[in-house]
Amino acid sequence: xxxxxxxxxxxxxxxxxxxxxxxxxxxxxxxxxxxxxxxxxxxxxxxxxxxxxxxxxxxxxxxxxxxxxxxxxxxxxxxxxxxxxxxxxxxxxxxxxxxxxxxxxxxxxxxxxxxxxxxxxxxxxxxxxxxxxxxxxxxxxxxxxxxxxxxxxxxxxxxxxxxxxxxxxxxxxxxxxxxxxxxxxxxxxxxxxxxxxxxxxxxxxxxxxxxxxxxxxxxxxxxxxxxxxxxxxxxxxxxxxxxxxxxxxxxxxxxxxxxxxxxxxxxxxxxxxxxxxxxxxxxxxxxxxxxxxxxxxxxxxxxxxxxxxxxxxxxxxxxxxxxxxxxxxxxxxxxxxxxxxxxxxxxxxxxxxxxxxxxxxxxxxxxxxxxxxxxxxxxxxxxxxxxx
Amino acid sequence: xxxxxxxxxxxxxxxxxxxxxxxxxxxxxxxxxxxxxxxxxxxxxxxxxxxxxxxxxxxxxxxxxxxxxxxxxxxxxxxxxxxxxxxxxxxxxxxxxxxxxxxxxxxxxxxxxxxxxxxxxxxxxxxxxxxxxxxxxxxxxxxxxxxxxxxxxxxxxxxxxxxxxxxxxxxxxxxxxxxxxxxxxxxxxxxxxxxxxxxxxxxxxxxxxxxxxxxxxxxxxxxxxxxxxxxxxxxxxxxxxxxxxxxxxxxxxxxxxxxxxxxxxxxxxxxxxxxxxxxxxxxxxxxx
Numbered sequence: 001x002x003x004x005x006x007x008x009x010x011x012x013x014x015x016x017x018x019x020x021x022x023x024x025x026x027x028x029x030x031x032x033x034x035x036x037x038x039x040x041x042x043x044x045x046x047x048x049x050x051x052x053x054x055x056x057x058x059x060x061x062x063x064x065x066x067x068x069x070x071x072x073x074x075x076x077x078x079x080x081x082x083x084x085x086x087x088x089x090x091x092x093x094x095x096x097x098x099x100x101x102x103x104x105x106x107x108x109x110x111x112x113x114x115x116x117x118x119x120x121x122x123x124x125x126x127x128x129x130x131x132x133x134x135x136x137x138x139x140x141x142x143x144x145x146x147x148x149x150x151x152x153x154x155x156x157x158x159x160x161x162x163x164x165x166x167x168x169x170x171x172x173x174x175x176x177x178x179x180x181x182x183x184x185x186x187x188x189x190x191x192x193x194x195x196x197x198x199x200x201x202x203x204x205x206x207x208x209x210x211x212x213x214x215x216x217x218x219x220x221x222x223x224x225x226x227x228x229x230x231x232x233x234x235x236x237x238x239x240x241x242x243x244x245x246x247x248x249x250x251x252x253x254x255x256x257x258x259x260x261x262x263x264x265x266x267x268x269x270x271x272x273x274x275x276x277x278x279x280x281x282x283x284x285x286x287x288x289x290x291x292x293x294x295x296x297x298x299x300x301x302x303x304x305x306x307x308x309x310x311x312x313x314x315x316x317x318x319x320x321x322x323x324x325x326x327x328x329x330x331x332x333x334x335x336x337x338x339x340x341x342x343x344x345x346x347x348x349x350x351x352x353x354x355x356x357x358x359x360x361x362x363x364x365x366x367x368x369x370x371x372x373x374x375x376x377x378x379x380x381x382x383x384x385x386x387x388x
Numbered sequence: 389x390x391x392x393x394x395x396x397x398x399x400x401x402x403x404x405x406x407x408x409x410x411x412x413x414x415x416x417x418x419x420x421x422x423x424x425x426x427x428x429x430x431x432x433x434x435x436x437x438x439x440x441x442x443x444x445x446x447x448x449x450x451x452x453x454x455x456x457x458x459x460x461x462x463x464x465x466x467x468x469x470x471x472x473x474x475x476x477x478x479x480x481x482x483x484x485x486x487x488x489x490x491x492x493x494x495x496x497x498x499x500x501x502x503x504x505x506x507x508x509x510x511x512x513x514x515x516x517x518x519x520x521x522x523x524x525x526x527x528x529x530x531x532x533x534x535x536x537x538x539x540x541x542x543x544x545x546x547x548x549x550x551x552x553x554x555x556x557x558x559x560x561x562x563x564x565x566x567x568x569x570x571x572x573x574x575x576x577x578x579x580x581x582x583x584x585x586x587x588x589x590x591x592x593x594x595x596x597x598x599x600x601x602x603x604x605x606x607x608x609x610x611x612x613x614x615x616x617x618x619x620x621x622x623x624x625x626x627x628x629x630x631x632x633x634x635x636x637x638x639x640x641x642x643x644x645x646x647x648x649x650x651x652x653x654x655x656x657x658x659x660x661x662x663x664x665x666x667x668x669x670x671x672x673x674x675x676x
Contacts, residue, residue, distance in 0.1 A: 048527065050521050050522040242533075246531035246534070247653075248558070249654045261529020272504055293452070340546055341558060342556060343555070343558055343649075345556065346549075
């Protein structure tokens, strides 16, 4: 554009006119140009939350990208199929009301055990899609997707989208077919153009849009958050539960699951928490690191909205919070692989009294964020672009 | 108009060079100090996750990770003055994060030094809840109910207990609690003073399994390590800061895991023994 300043006015006028014509008659806007300017989306950091975000340089958050991502997240044609019986979207399993997990009350997946579009049981229980913009330590129960992965195709949420779409125990889709379908759906090419400067749909841009939307799924307004901000007081039972949660002689949850000083309620790290004595799961942390000490270790998930995200543990063995609390109280099993933080193991657990169990559960319930669970910005769009 | 511009430009250029020369003449010659942190056990490099060590109490043990803070690191000059690194901010080391184990600090005045000193952990002026919101430092938080702020150190591992079982231990040091009146009152701090930065301490009820907490003990301690070294202008001086793991369990108190068990965050006597022993844990040397 600075060339314009080196020519007489007539030439400049001609250049401007020519440029306008090119833009006007360009049938396919393949390349981002100066007039494509998506609107940057500013995440606000909630009180006590980390300031370092996991947002790749090549996929900054934009208003347009997030809007597109929300449509795609909820659009069942992400399977690359259009027959009403063959639709499956991210939201088929990731239910907002259940903290973006399937939930034990899922109408299609009994007990919260999901299966892919072809009926193959999904290998893992779901993890919540919450506050992932602060996850720098790997995605999935064993962290098989992580930022420094030598395999550049398995590094971030964008890659997780592709994995989920292609996995035969999930959407079992042909990515070429997926992008072809969305290319033909009225309204989508324009949204892709607004988000990424090109209306030629690529699967990479599908991944990027969904990842942007997922990064906005922030839960930070539970009763506990309000307590942390000094806006409300917890009741005596909840306070006793909080003390139990954050004391070694109590329930001792905080080293792995955070607390007041780590309101993510997870470290996003991996622990063998004493569920088993025989380890035959081929997809534990050891599967990723090759370190024998990581045998039987899985991610400590965020406890935000934990009351609505049953079933629990990597294999969904517990269907209620009561069962989980009972496990940590007296059901912890000894093995040579148990994480050192599970120092109560030789007593079978932290040995809570019935009233302490009630208090701990009362505290865990304060992590339910109703604003997050019904936030319209995260909800299914009323209409998809081709229906408007 | 053009004369005005030329005058303005000339004035700007002259001012620029004057400022430049002033700046140059006032600069103190400085260099860089680099701390290479080494974790040792019985004189050799610590091997994580191996049950190959024996402490002074005769416990066979292994270490799985060590995460710790120092703060108010001061370099002591031969003229008696000191230079404070990083404005005294806490510095974090982690056996699981290699980048933390070699940290450089620039703008250290050139000259002769006689040693360094630091606070192990964080003192009451710095140990405020939520001062770190980003990992890995934020993962070191010390619950407000137990005094707030941050762990000074997490030294995790396992030991072979009296029953022949390999049992986990968390040798965690931080603010201690007073559950009775044994500790001198001069060592107490007010709970609200300790927690006020977090705004969520009032209203706590003590857990049923422990005695009421009546106060807190600041367990941080100062370490002074004499060593003659020189910082030369625009050069890097490396210093090996060594943590000798076995010393945590050795003197003046023989620390027995069978006695204290796997967790000590709520056992002030155990943390005090650990911190007393901590004075002999560190050595400083110049790499050969």
